[in-house]
Amino acid sequence: MPRSFLVKKYFSNKKPNYGELECQSVVLPRHPLAELPTQANGSALTCYPTGLLYGVDSFPAAAPASPGTMSPSSSPLGPLDLSSSPFSSSGEEDEDGGRTSDPPSPDALHRAYHCTHCGKRCGSPAALSHHLLSHRGAGETQALLSLPSIQTASATAAIAAATTATATSPSSSPRASFNCKHCPKEYASLGALKMHIRSHTLPCVCPTCGKAFSRPWLLRGHIRTHTGERPFSCQHCSRAFADRSNLRAHLQTHSEVKKYMCGCCSRTFSRMSLLHKHAASGCCPAQ
DNA sequence: CTGGGGAAGGGGCCC
């Protein structure tokens, strides 16, 4: 999920204050990515990823082309000021140190329309998206329909092979680029590419059920589904959650004014998915 | 149909 348009680190503030979770306001990008076909469901991952078929991610790898860069003013789904929320812990706005999905500033948006490959300036996200296609060679868009079997035990070797074999410099790019061997994605750093490749090799295997994950912490979260551990408790009710993001979503249910607002009817929702459903149901037929 | 919970994916940042 391209989220690079989210400038999360305006200043350093590593430790989150979960008392502020309820009063965060976020951008409500209504982007077509939500309608893109998704990858294999969970059941397909319950065994080693032998012979997995990976769908072609035809979406431009460069995040700025994501519709998420659209100007908030262009969307009916605008940010919502929740300063009046009854569960606001402090009443101060944006206390989270920029870790929210608040709309990027106009200046940031302006910068987002620059091609990360050649620096070309585009007038709109769509123009940038179209321009980015010019950087994509035919070979890059090949579908990986027959990914070689990769046992998790050899994941490290696979990563090494993939990175060394794919660290290339696109002919049209002024700087080094690292292309994934298994999908069309490309990254500016080797580390980012290696991180991505883990999503193909899935080196973290659950000892209980054998399900494989790309990151150790993903595996830890999964293990909680076996152990029943729920370390994230709601301060407003007795509920507890295994996942912090789920707690964050739950906290929205305690707020009278949810942070995802429909720009047409001003209804608010606790989750963006609910807002998307609402929009798709015909509230905003022009959108 | 809507709202909410559970589970998971993945990029970015910090150490």
Next chain:
DNA sequence: TGGGCCCCTTCCCCA
């Protein structure tokens, strides 16, 4: 450079 953690987002399922 890599691990750990951050956050956001999505899908699925159920009430």
